[in-house]
Amino acid sequence: MTHEIPAGDSAGHFGGGEEEEGAGWSVAQTIETPQCPAVQTQKVKLLEAKVTGVETVSVPAGKFETWKVEITSLDGGADRATLWVAKESRATVKSTAVMSSAGGATMSAELLP
Numbered sequence: 001m002t003h004e005i006p007a008g009d010s011a012g013h014f015g016g017g018e019e020e021e022g023a024g025w026s027v028a029q030t031i032e033t034p035q036c037p038a039v040q041t042q043k044v045k046l047l048e049a050k051v052t053g054v055e056t057v058s059v060p061a062g063k064f065e066t067w068k069v070e071i072t073s074l075d076g077g078a079d080r081a082t083l084w085v086a087k088e089s090r091a092t093v094k095s096t097a098v099m100s101s102a103g104g105a106t107m108s109a110e111l112l113p
Contacts, residue, residue, distance in 0.1 A: 045073065045077070045079075046073070046074035046075050047071050047072065047073060047074060048071070048072055048073075048074050049069050049070070049071045049083075050069065050070050051067045051068070051069055052069070052070045053067075053068040054066070054067060054087075055068050055084060057084045057093060057094050059093050059094050059110040059111050059112075060110055060111070060113055061093065061110075061111040061112055061113045062113070064084070064086045064087075064088075064093045065086070065087045065088070066084040066085055066086055066087060066093060066094075067084070067085045067087060068082065068083075068084055069082065069083040069084075069085055070082055071083065077100065078098070078100035078104075079097070079098065079099060079100050079101075080097070081095060081096065081097035082095065082096050082097075083095045091111070092111075093111040094108075094110050094111065095107075095108065095109045096108045096109075
């Protein structure tokens, strides 16, 4: 099962149906740098998201049954992310991302109460 979804859903919601392990999405993300008009650029980054499993996740906001979603670059980039998306609300409750543009630093986030 493959879905086309818009990148940047501000509510952090994914998919539109009953997701299952192996389900995937293709995502096009546009990156802008409006803070510096002299270097203002836009770049389309092609990403692939796949449901790789189901996990129970505990974060400060509580315990959630989630889909584990792995996101990788389709253009050979080193950036990658993992999202844990709550089955009931479809909100992202936890995420980790490795950012090659920051020297391979890992960024993590968890849903707060």
